[in-house]
Each structure stands twice: as structure tokens, then as C-alpha cells.
Amino acid sequence: xxxxxxxxxxxxxxxxxxxxxxxxxxxxxxxxxxxxxxxxxxxxxxxxxxxxxxxxxxxxxxxxxxxxxxxxxxxxxxxxxxxxxxxxxxxxxxxxxxxxxxxxxxxxxxxxxxxxxxxxxxxxxxxxxxxxxxxxxxxxxxxxxxxxxxxxxxxxxxxxxxxxxxxxxxxxxxxxxxxxxxxxxxxxxxxxxxxxxxxxxxxxxxxxxxxxxxxxxxxxxxxxxxxxxxxxxxxxxxxxxxxxxxxxxxxxxxxxxxxxxxxxxxxxxxxxxxxxxxxxxxxxxxxxxxxxxxxxxxxxxxxxxxxxxxxxxxxxxxxxxxxxxxxxxxxxxxxxxxxxxxxxxxxxxxxxxxxxxxxxxxxxxxxxxxxx
Numbered sequence: 001x002x003x004x005x006x007x008x009x010x011x012x013x014x015x016x017x018x019x020x021x022x023x024x025x026x027x028x029x030x031x032x033x034x035x036x037x038x039x040x041x042x043x044x045x046x047x048x049x050x051x052x053x054x055x056x057x058x059x060x061x062x063x064x065x066x067x068x069x070x071x072x073x074x075x076x077x078x079x080x081x082x083x084x085x086x087x088x089x090x091x092x093x094x095x096x097x098x099x100x101x102x103x104x105x106x107x108x109x110x111x112x113x114x115x116x117x118x119x120x121x122x123x124x125x126x127x128x129x130x131x132x133x134x135x136x137x138x139x140x141x142x143x144x145x146x147x148x149x150x151x152x153x154x155x156x157x158x159x160x161x162x163x164x165x166x167x168x169x170x171x172x173x174x175x176x177x178x179x180x181x182x183x184x185x186x187x188x189x190x191x192x193x194x195x196x197x198x199x200x201x202x203x204x205x206x207x208x209x210x211x212x213x214x215x216x217x218x219x220x221x222x223x224x225x226x227x228x229x230x231x232x233x234x235x236x237x238x239x240x241x242x243x244x245x246x247x248x249x250x251x252x253x254x255x256x257x258x259x260x261x262x263x264x265x266x267x268x269x270x271x272x273x274x275x276x277x278x279x280x281x282x283x284x285x286x287x288x289x290x291x292x293x294x295x296x297x298x299x300x301x302x303x304x305x306x307x308x309x310x311x312x313x314x315x316x317x318x319x320x321x322x323x324x325x326x327x328x329x330x331x332x333x334x335x336x337x338x339x340x341x342x343x344x345x346x347x348x349x350x351x352x353x354x355x356x357x358x359x360x361x362x363x364x365x366x367x368x369x370x371x372x
Contacts, residue, residue: 006037017072019065027064031057045075049269049342053334062338063311066345075267075351112327113190115336116167118320119313123169124194127225127255128306128354132372137312140305145173150371151298151358152220152251154178161185161218161245163211164226168195168204175202183218185209211241218245220252227256231279232264235289243293246361251368252294254357257306258282260350274339286357294359297368303353310344 011021020028031037033056039047051057059065069075116124121141129140130147148170154160156179162171165184168191174180181203186192187210195206211226221242230238242252259280266279281289290296314337317324321333328336346352358368 003034003037006041007034009041010037013074017068017074019068026061027059027068029057029059029065033057044268045270046268046272049273049335049338052338053273053331055334062341063314063344063348066342067348070345070349070351113167113194114327115317115324118324119316121169123172124167125169126166128257128302129309129312130302131305131308132302137309137316140309141169142173145170146177147371148222148224148253148255148356149174149178151356152222152253154180154220156180158219159183159217161214161221163214163221163223163242164229165191165195165206166225167191168198168206170222170224171195171204171206172199172202175199175204180220183207185211185214212237214241214245216245217247219247219250221246221250222253222255224255225257227254228275228278228280230281231277232262232281232285235281235285239289239293242359243361248362250361251297251364252359254286254355254359256281256286256355256357258286258353258355260353270339273335280352286355290359294361295363296357297360297364298356298358298370300356300370300372301353302356303347303350306352306354307344307347310340310347314340314344 007021014021018027022028022030033051033054036051036056039051039056041047043050052062113124116126120126121129121138123138123141123145125141125145128144129137130144131140132143134140134143152160154174158178158180160174160180160182162174162182162184165171165186166188168184171182171184174182182199183205184195185207186195187208189208192206192208195204199206223242227238246252257280259282262282262284263279266275271278287296317336317340325333343352347354360368
């Protein structure tokens with residue numbers, strides 16, 4: 001198949017997406033290297049992302065481009081061949097085992113606090129903000145943390161576990177605002193060091209620890225943006241650990257990105273460059289993992305808020321790039337831009353969701369009050 005035929009094939013796939021090759025609208029693809037067509041056809045999303053990193057094509061609004069591809073279902077049509085190879089590995093091996101759980105810490109969260117300081121809010125909250133009544137990133141992230149606290153009914157003196165504590169912003173908030181004693185666990189060395197310094201004068205303990213090693217009791221447990229790293233083979237184990245550390249009258253809040261269907265693999269480009277061994281759970285998988293361990297008290301979806309959050313992160317990075325360029329380089333810049341904008345598109349197209357699920361071991365007497 002010659003270059004012209006590869007191009008025609010790509011154009012035929014784009015039919016009905018309102019995306020044109022070398023068009024003049026912000027979401028149209030401008031191709032600089034004719035090898036782009038063959039690469040996308042043979043490698044799907046991996047080829048699309050890598051060829052952008054290599055400068056083979058550009059687009060003024062990648063978020064709008066990818067939204068159109070997702071809405072048309074084109075992501076599922078072109079990634080099957082590459083995804084099949086990753087799926088075989090996910091089926092044969094536990095990609096999120098104890099020994100492999102530390103990989104994402106080293107390869108994603110430890111790439112440099114300087115980048116995250118410029119991208120995120122002042123607490124370095126690397127998860128979806130709650131924009132219901134907020135108009136700034138700082139306000140949206142504080143609203144999200146307060147939402148978690150109110151859903152859990154936090155009170156002074158409670159002992160609280162934060163699974164996947166990141167840079168410690170949530171632990172700091174719960175200790176300062178609600179008078180709680182907090183234990184946070186993470187698999188990132190840089191996150192742990194930063195969080196310990198941030199919370200040094202508070203009743204907060206930060207541990208570099210795998211969640212599977214937890215055993216002591218806590219009054220409340222929350223996990224914000226960490227379940228995406230657990231993997232389908234370990235969902236049940238995760239829920240069993242949470243149940244083990246909670247008393248009968250405790251509460252657990254799970255804040256996680258989720259997908260509309262159950263999968264056992266992930267997007268090949270995202271796996272290779274952004275979140276190694278990551279995987280998005282489905283409603284069915286979360287329900288199955290928690291069955292007979294918990295009562296589901298509340299399920300809140302505010303996925304569209306992640307679109308807003310990601311676009312603000314993107315604007316922050318672009319604004320700060322002159323100060324970051326020498327450290328990270330242009331190929332990383334293009335990779336990070338593609339990551340943030342294509343992720344925003346996944347929420348805009350309602351392909352991905354953001355869930356907060358409140359679970360109790362035995363059911364809250366009289367019912368749990370939903371908080372919005």
C-alpha cells in the first residue's frame with residue numbers, strides 16, 4: 001500500500017468525525033511527515049501519540065480533535081491490534097503486583113516536583129477538582145477535599161488513612177481543617193519526602209508503603225486518584241485491605257477515574273509514556289470487588305469536572321514552559337501536552353468518568369446522607 005493509499009485509508013476512517021487532514025479549523029490535523037498515515041494505521045493510539053511527539057503532525061486544539069475521535073468511537077476501531085498485545089500481558093501477569101507497584105512512582109510521580117508545582121494547585125492535588133461553585137483551580141481542589149471530608153463525616157480526633165497520599169495535600173487539609181490524625185501511604189519517594197516536610201508540624205505520618213502491608217485500624221479511609229494503579233487482578237485485595245483496617249461503623253471513600261466498560265488492559269500510549277501498568281475500573285468491577293465486604297452508600301459522578309481540571313493544568317504548564325524547557329526538552333513537552341489534552345477529551349466525550357463512592361462495612365444505621 002503506497003503513501004497515497006495509506007492517506008486515503010486514514011481519511012476514510014475520519015469520515016463522519018468532522019476532522020480533516022490539513023484543514024484550516026483548530027481541530028484539523030496538519031501532517032508534516034507522510035509516514036504518519038502508515039504509522040497510525042499500524043499502531044493505533046500508540047502511533048498517533050508517538051508521531052505527535054516526533055513532530056510528524058500538529059493540531060491547534062488536540063482536545064477538540066480527540067473529543068471527535070472518541071465520540072465517533074474511532075479509538076476502539078484503530079487500537080485493537082496494539083491493545084491486544086498489552087492485553088495478553090495483563091492476562092498472563094499481575095502488572096500491579098507488590099514488586100511492580102513501585103514502577104509508576106519512579107516513572108511518573110518522581111519525574112520532578114518542579115513540573116508538578118507549576119502545573120497543579122498550591123496543595124499539589126493531582127486529581128479532579130470540584131467546580132460546582134469554584135472558579136479557580138485552588139478553590140476547586142479545596143472544594144473537592146472538603147467534599148471528601150463531609151462525605152466521610154470527619155470529626156476531630158478521628159484516625160484517618162489516606163491510600164495514595166500524593167504530596168500530602170489531602171492529609172494536610174484533613175489535619176488542619178478537621179482535626180484528624182492522618183496516615184498517608186505512597187509508592188513515590190519524592191512525594192513522600194515532600195509530604196513529610198509539608199505536614200511536619202501536624203499529626204500526620206507519611207509512609208513509603210504498599211497498601212497491601214496495611215493492618216492497623218482507622219476510623220475512616222479515603223483513596224483519591226490511586227485506584228487507577230491497582231489493576232483488575234488486585235481490586236478484591238484492595239477492598240479486603242480497606243475492610244480489614246475499618247471498624248464496623250467506619251466509612252471508606254473511593255475517588256477514582258472509571259471507564260464505561262470492563263477492561264483488562266489500557267491504552268498502549270498511556271501505558272508506555274504516562275502511567276505504566278495503569279488501568280481504569282468499571283462500575284461492575286468495583287461492585288464485584290466490594291461485594292459482601294461493603295454496603296454501597298453513595299455513588300457520585302462528576303466526570304465533566306475533570307475536563308475543566310485538565311484544561312487548567314494544561315494552561316499552567318504552557319504558561320510555565322519557558323522555565324521548564326531546559327529541564328524537560330521539547331519531546332517531553334509534546335508528550336505532556338498530548339497527555340493532558342487527550343485526557344481532557346476523554347472526559348468531554350464522556351468516555352471516562354470520575355466517581356466518588358462511599359462504602360460502609362455494615363450499612364449506616366438509618367442511611368448515609370448524600371453530600372453534594
